[in-house]
Amino acid sequence: MRTATLASETDFDGWRKAARAFRLEGIEPAQARFVVEGAGAQSGLFDHSPPAPPREGGDPAPPQDKARDRLGPRLRGDEREEGFSVSKAFVDVARDVVLHRSGDRWDLLYRLLWRLRDEPDLMKVVSDRDVADALERAKNVSRAGHKMKAFVRFRQVEDEGGEAWVAWFEPAHRVVERTAPFFQRRFPNMRWSILTPDGSAFWDTHELRLGPPATRDMAPAEDEIEEFWKTYYASTFNPARLKVKTMQGEMAKRYWKNLPEASLIPELVAASTVRTDVMVATPATEPNVRLARATAPVIERAADDLVASTLPELGEGVQGCRRCPLWRDATQGVCGEGPREARLMIVGEQPGDQEDLAGKPFVGPAGRVLDAALEEAGIDRSDVYVTNAVKHFKHEPRGKRRLHKTPDAGEVTACRWWLDQERGLVKPKVVLALGATAGLAVFGRKPAVTKERGQLVALADGATGMLTVHPSYLLRLPDEQARVLEREKFMQDLRQVRHSL
Amino acid sequence: MAQIDLRRKLSVLADAAKYDASCASSGSSKRDSTGGKGMGSTEGMGICHAYTPDGRCVSLLKILLTNFCIYDCAYCINRVSSNVERARFSVQEVVDLTLNFYKRNYIEGLFLSSGIIRSGDYTMEQLVLVAKTLREVHDFRGYIHLKLIPEADPKLVEAAGLYADRLSANIELPRDEALARLAPQKDVSVIKKAMGQVRLKVEEARPQKREKARPPRFAPGGQSTQLIIGADGAPDTEILDRSASLYGGYGLRRVYYSAFSPIPDASSSLPLAKPPLMREHRLYQADWLMRFYGFSAPEIGEAATGGMLDLAVDPKLAWALNRREQFPVDVNLAPREMLLRVPGLGVKSVDKIVSVRRYRTLRLEDVARLTRSLDKVRPFITTLDWTPGGLTDAADLRARVAPVAEPQQLSLF
Numbered sequence: 001m002r003t004a005t006l007a008s009e010t011d012f013d014g015w016r017k018a019a020r021a022f023r024l025e026g027i028e029p030a031q032a033r034f035v036v037e038g039a040g041a042q043s044g045l046f047d048h049s050p051p052a053p054p055r056e057g058g059d060p061a062p063p064q065d066k067a068r069d070r071l072g073p074r075l076r077g078d079e080r081e082e083g084f085s086v087s088k089a090f091v092d093v094a095r096d097v098v099l100h101r102s103g104d105r106w107d108l109l110y111r112l113l114w115r116l117r118d119e120p121d122l123m124k125v126v127s128d129r130d131v132a133d134a135l136e137r138a139k140n141v142s143r144a145g146h147k148m149k150a151f152v153r154f155r156q157v158e159d160e161g162g163e164a165w166v167a168w169f170e171p172a173h174r175v176v177e178r179t180a181p182f183f184q185r186r187f188p189n190m191r192w193s194i195l196t197p198d199g200s201a202f203w204d205t206h207e208l209r210l211g212p213p214a215t216r217d218m219a220p221a222e223d224e225i226e227e228f229w230k231t232y233y234a235s236t237f238n239p240a241r242l243k244v245k246t247m248q249g250e251m252a253k254r255y256w257k258n259l260p261e262a263s264l265i266p267e268l269v270a271a272s273t274v275r276t277d278v279m280v281a282t283p284a285t286e287p288n289v290r291l292a293r294a295t296a297p298v299i300e301r302a303a304d305d306l307v308a309s310t311l312p313e314l315g316e317g318v319q320g321c322r323r324c325p326l327w328r329d330a331t332q333g334v335c336g337e338g339p340r341e342a343r344l345m346i347v348g349e350q351p352g353d354q355e356d357l358a359g360k361p362f363v364g365p366a367g368r369v370l371d372a373a374l375e376e377a378g379i380d381r382s383d384v385y386v387t388n389a390v391k392h393f394k395h396e397p398r399g400k401r402r403l404h405k406t407p408d409a410g411e412v413t414a415c416r417w418w419l420d421q422e423r424g425l426v427k428p429k430v431v432l433a434l435g436a437t438a439g440l441a442v443f444g445r446k447p448a449v450t451k452e453r454g455q456l457v458a459l460a461d462g463a464t465g466m467l468t469v470h471p472s473y474l475l476r477l478p479d480e481q482a483r484v485l486e487r488e489k490f491m492q493d494l495r496q497v498r499h500s501l
Numbered sequence: 502m503a504q505i506d507l508r509r510k511l512s513v514l515a516d517a518a519k520y521d522a523s524c525a526s527s528g529s530s531k532r533d534s535t536g537g538k539g540m541g542s543t544e545g546m547g548i549c550h551a552y553t554p555d556g557r558c559v560s561l562l563k564i565l566l567t568n569f570c571i572y573d574c575a576y577c578i579n580r581v582s583s584n585v586e587r588a589r590f591s592v593q594e595v596v597d598l599t600l601n602f603y604k605r606n607y608i609e610g611l612f613l614s615s616g617i618i619r620s621g622d623y624t625m626e627q628l629v630l631v632a633k634t635l636r637e638v639h640d641f642r643g644y645i646h647l648k649l650i651p652e653a654d655p656k657l658v659e660a661a662g663l664y665a666d667r668l669s670a671n672i673e674l675p676r677d678e679a680l681a682r683l684a685p686q687k688d689v690s691v692i693k694k695a696m697g698q699v700r701l702k703v704e705e706a707r708p709q710k711r712e713k714a715r716p717p718r719f720a721p722g723g724q725s726t727q728l729i730i731g732a733d734g735a736p737d738t739e740i741l742d743r744s745a746s747l748y749g750g751y752g753l754r755r756v757y758y759s760a761f762s763p764i765p766d767a768s769s770s771l772p773l774a775k776p777p778l779m780r781e782h783r784l785y786q787a788d789w790l791m792r793f794y795g796f797s798a799p800e801i802g803e804a805a806t807g808g809m810l811d812l813a814v815d816p817k818l819a820w821a822l823n824r825r826e827q828f829p830v831d832v833n834l835a836p837r838e839m840l841l842r843v844p845g846l847g848v849k850s851v852d853k854i855v856s857v858r859r860y861r862t863l864r865l866e867d868v869a870r871l872t873r874s875l876d877k878v879r880p881f882i883t884t885l886d887w888t889p890g891g892l893t894d895a896a897d898l899r900a901r902v903a904p905v906a907e908p909q910q911l912s913l914f
Binding site for chain 1: 507511515516518519520533535538540541549556557558562564572573584602604681688694697698701746750760762764765766767769773774776778797798853857859860870
């Protein structure tokens with residue numbers, strides 16, 4: 001049996017040196033023992049050797065070890081190593097596990113270190129009993145650190161330096177040193193101390209110092225703001241939703257004695273049933289009439305069958321439209337936009353994701369394609385009335401995105417109520433329909449886009465109609481060559497439109 | 502009205518704010534006060550500083566600026582026609598309370614909402630002023646969540662995003678028709694437009710790869726909303742469809758579900774009963790499946806009866822019982838997406854399984870160490886040494902894996 005003495009309960013470096021030396025010497029886990037100085041550890045019954053001297057510099061094995069290593073094949077238990085390294089994953093876990101209060105943590109860590117010799121990937125096998133055990137303890141430690149961030153309660157004191165803040169805290173594991181920098185980052189301009197049974201941390205606005213264990217009476221007993229905090233705690237509790245177990249799962253009873261608000265818990269729990277029953281049983285009261293005259297006006301939805309005499313009025317109608325169910329999942333109705341005296345009206349399919357949010361037609365990617373093409377064709381977009389066959393965005397949610405869905409004939413027909421009014425108000429000379437859905441809305445029948453594009457057609461209202469592809473079609477073409485070709489065709493259509501204006 | 506003392510106000514205005522389920526202080530940008538003049542930090546992960554006996558966490562000072570309100574929403578205790586005691590904080594009082602609580606490590610920051618007084622613009626201005634004072638005068642770097650007043654000027658929404666970590670506007674009722682009936686001064690499309698504006702601004706503030714200059718920050722913690730459950734008759738499937746649409750449309754971080762709970766001085770237009778907490782719990786589980794497990798709302802709805810989720814088993818187990826042909830799944834071979842569909846395996850367990858199986862072939866005892874609920878998992882998986890045989894298709898599987906209902910306390914009368 002070999003014993004290493006560690007300087008403190010959290011002496012990771014000491015353990016690391018000793019464990020390294022043990023492993024280099026081939027001390028099997030069953031033969032290795034770690035004791036903390038002054039932790040009441042008597043020397044073990046089977047201690048035959050003095051504590052392993054921590055090596056200075058540590059890493060290279062002594063020369064005589066090297067000599068022995070050359071003697072023969074590596075044998076388990078009689079093996080000598082030339083110094084070794086372990087994965088960062090192990091060191092990180094070990095640093096956490098050391099802070100755990102369990103007495104056998106050193107042995108567990110040494111067992112892992114020993115096994116890593118033959119199983120270098122061991123730390124990745126999180127289903128292994130020892131690894132799972134170490135990870136569980138590391139998690140407990142990390143949780144204790146998190147709870148310390150949560151449950152420390154500072155109390156204000158005055159001393160010769162002015163105002164200062166002191167907390168008494170009893171962490172589940174030895175996490176004071178580990179967690180103190182969190183408070184340093186959070187409160188760099190306050191002088192604070194956190195006192196615990198394991199040790200203390202002090203911040204003077206410049207330097208973080210660690211100190212010896214403390215006792216509760218060294219911390220102040222009260223703070224006047226605590227009454228406000230308790231008032232808040234009691235008021236933010238909803239008695240109709242009592243879930244004491246959930247509360248205890250997150251705020252273990254071990255912390256309660258140092259949380260000022262926890263003293264209210266029994267009373268709040270006891271009163272909750274009565275409070276809820278009273279609320280449920282109390283008949284509705286008469287409305288308060290004194291404030292009734294201050295009530296905001298009721299929102300009236302614009303009528304869906306509105307016949308508009310101006311474009312703004314038409315916009316209101318589109319906002320309130322319920323002629324088909326598409327309004328439900330859309331943000332808003334997107335009415336057309338442009339001058340009332342526009343000679344050209346461009347009709348797209350429906351607003352897309354961006355248009356739905358912005359409330360304006362053709363502001364997304366397809367809109368940018370259209371804008372560029374119009375400019376190139378010598379058409380000023382500000383002279384054009386741009387709108388869509390369908391005014392609400394039809395889509396399907398897919399995770400954090402919305403996938404565009406083509407409107408069906410029923411939706412197009414329902415929405416013609418608005419498009420026909422737009423055409424009636426604007427009275428354009430030319431109506432350009434982009435794609436099949438727009439074609440259906442403008443011509444009243446589903447056209448064959450590739451066949452019919454580019455043809456000038458007389459419409460019933462006296463305007464000239466023309467059909468071309470939707471700009472999003474150009475965006476979707478995967479082949480660069482096809483895109484250039486199709487864009488040129490689109491440009492031809494636009495130029496023809498310009499000539500007929 | 503006589504000036505009521507600050508503690509009384511705190512009591513009234515915290516009580517009035519407690520029906521908002523949102524409590525998170527997570528998901529914002531990481532920052533601290535090193536080198537600053539004030540205090541405060543956020544480390545990405547939220548911290549719950551206390552828990553109340555209703556099991557909910559206290560992370561933020563969640564209060565209303567005032568519970569006076571010119572709206573008359575039937576489900577709300579602060580509606581204009583309610584006889585509840587009224588109070589109003591001054592901007593400075595909220596700032597002082599926040600700083601005093603923060604210094605003592607009671608809270609992560611402030612969640613500030615308000616009844617609507619005078620106008621949407623005026624109310625929003627007051628909320629923004631609190632956040633601005635905290636940030637600019639006191640260099641406060643803790644978490645701030647501001648409630649959006651959707652009717653307010655878009656410029657005020659923009660200012661709010663500049664100071665706040667998170668913004669939220671509550672949709673409140675899953676059915677728009679019900680909102681028109683129960684909250685006649687509210688307009689769902691105005692709420693959605695405000696959420697759309699926030700989404701656009703959040704996306705704008707995300708630094709582009711090529712740009713060097715950082716755009717000004719805007720609500721780095723994103724936005725959330727709340728749906729009240731059990732006040733308007735909407736079934737679960739409709740609620741989940743609504744959530745899916747909100748997540749997709751506005752990039753929300755969270756949709757909160759708040760079981761409609763009895764309020765003092767209730768309106769006669771809503772029935773009073775104890776809140777359906779289990780239903781709310783199942784909705785949160787289903788929501789979780791949509792956000793982290795690749796389930797769509799219609800898939801979850803497959804196992805629902807009459808549009809309602811099963812109260813006895815969780816929605817993933819309900820789905821699996823309904824789709825037994827998909828099981829058992831070989832934990833040593835199945836793709837991650839399929840492992841995520843196994844009842845009892847969470848995202849963390851699945852990630853561990855995927856990582857371990859590169860080094861070891863898993864046995865049942867290995868799986869047992871990677872999950873908390875082997876009993877639930879067992880009928881749906883195969884491992885090196887385990888196959889469920891006929892168990893997956895057993896007629897009584899549901900009874901075997903469903904937790905036994907807790908005995909109900911009989912009434913004494």
